[in-house]
Amino acid sequence: VESVEKKQRLRNPPPPFITSTLQQEASKKLGLGAGATMRTAQALYEQGYITYMRTDNAALSEVAIASLKELVASRFGDDYLISDETRNARKKTKKKVKSQEAHEAIRPSGLEFTSPGQSSLEGSELSLYRLIFERTLASEMSPAVIDLTDVQIRVHSQTSSEYNGAVFRVSGSKVGFEGFLKAYGDRHYSIDEEEDEDNTGGKMDVDVAQGSATKDNEYASDTENQEIVDQR
Numbered sequence: 001v002e003s004v005e006k007k008q009r010l011r012n013p014p015p016p017f018i019t020s021t022l023q024q025e026a027s028k029k030l031g032l033g034a035g036a037t038m039r040t041a042q043a044l045y046e047q048g049y050i051t052y053m054r055t056d057n058a059a060l061s062e063v064a065i066a067s068l069k070e071l072v073a074s075r076f077g078d079d080y081l082i083s084d085e086t087r088n089a090r091k092k093t094k095k096k097v098k099s100q101e102a103h104e105a106i107r108p109s110g111l112e113f114t115s116p117g118q119s120s121l122e123g124s125e126l127s128l129y130r131l132i133f134e135r136t137l138a139s140e141m142s143p144a145v146i147d148l149t150d151v152q153i154r155v156h157s158q159t160s161s162e163y164n165g166a167v168f169r170v171s172g173s174k175v176g177f178e179g180f181l182k183a184y185g186d187r188h189y190s191i192d193e194e195e196d197e198d199n200t201g202g203k204m205d206v207d208v209a210q211g212s213a214t215k216d217n218e219y220a221s222d223t224e225n226q227e228i229v230d231q232r
Contacts, residue, residue, distance in 0.1 A: 002167065005150040010143040012086060013180035015058040016105030016136050022053070025135070030127050040128045041106070048109055049119065049129055055103040060139070064104065067111040068140040076182055080141050087140075107136040138184035145177035 017025070019038075026037040041053035060068070065087075072081055108114060108129075116130040153168045175181060 002152045002154045003150075005152075007148040007150075008176060009146045009148060011146055011179075012143045013082065013138045013141050013184070014135065016060055016107055016139045017132060018056050018058050018105060019054050020056075022106055022132070025131060026128060029131060030124070032124065032128070036124070037128065040124050043125055044121075044129055044132075049114065049121070050132055051105075051107050051109050052103045053106055055106060057103060058105045060107060060136075061104050063111060064107060065140060067113060068137065071113055072137065072141055072183075075137075076141070080179065080182060082140050082142055082180075086143065105136075105139075106132055108133050113137075134184050138180040141180035141183060142177075144175060144179035144181045146173050147176040148173050 014021075022041065023034045023037050026032040026040075027034070032040065038053065041050065044050045045053055069081060113133065113136075116126060116133055119126065119129060121129055149172050151170045153170070155164060155166045155168065178185065
């Protein structure tokens, strides 16, 4: 083993749904097409379960945020509440031109936020409502902390000149603190949603000419990932 490097990375919670992201997630997680998603959302809206489903505004009203904070604290504890810094940074994100800001983000209606289990919904209506409920809840929760480990192994071989000196890199990740994944994990939001290509936890690439090999199981990075600790 030549080196072991450990890091921690923050993964921020996703914002509440707007129309386009609701359609994308419903297709990805529930197998619903755009039309079916909007028909189901329309039914939920007409029954009073969700706010208006056609919006480009991901913001929540102040009263909704206050209710969500109470719900998160009661369900998971204060450690799972989003920080004001993270929330304010989200507010500074550039808004879309001509966004339908007359409506807030798609969320459970009212201020009581009926849980899916307390509703009388069934089938696709229940599935879509649960997706909206959990996404809204997660949006006001703390980031997840991901522990990353990178190991480099140098090969010293007296029998094979081909691999002698080659460096193998193995990277792995695990959840150190669930944060918003406590509400929006497993079924809806994973660390790495790409399938393992070698069935052992990541992809293996070997370049004998360069004398190196790498195996990478780190999740795809995005603009919301922040490296917070880097120690060797």
